[in-house]
Amino acid sequence: MPDTILAIAAHPGDALFTMGTTVAQHIRNGGRGVFLSLSLGERGHKTIPPKEYGEMQRAATEKAAKILGAETAFLTYPDAEIPLHDEASFAVCDAIRQFKPALVVTHWSGSWHKDHQNCHALVRDALFYAGLPAITRERPAHSVGKLFFAENWEDMTNFQPDTYLDISAVYDRWLEACAAFPMWRGETGFRYHDYYRSLAVMRGCLGGFQYAVALMSDPEQRSARVRSLL
């Protein structure tokens, strides 16, 4: 089984727009990628009723994931009401134990959006629970080696990227995947398409690639243990 990346987002759009290239690049490198959405983002459209929009979001996620060769999973908490409690942390913990990722990418905590803040906190607790053998769940413990936070226009408070990933090889395919979402085209107000494709160009300039995604590593994993500085 190749190494797995698990992208955990509050809403499907966050998963594909901000974590999609990271997952797609990993798949292109021979790995496995899974998108886990904690809600369907069903309350995000001004005119389409939530039930209908939620199903559109689910279908768009599945279509986009298929284009990228990724898998999908959903926890369907109510959009705008993703809860912050242990039951939800354990649900995310169960997903981590199920998919056994080597790396998790999720929201940064510095967000104005409460669903994004809660997702960040749930993932932190879930990673802790997932790796603890004494936490008895259906599946055995699984420790995740690496944790990264994605660049998201709604999560920019104190976001400090330290890792630039070359996504040039998957950029076009990722754009095709994101186009499955009505919101990508600007239907919900924000110009996602313009923002995220421009961001890939800008991060590419800084990273030394044609297109890049900038990630922030978990401060815990930034410590280097060395015997010599040179």
Ligand SMILES: [Zn+2]
């Ligand atoms: Zn969101």
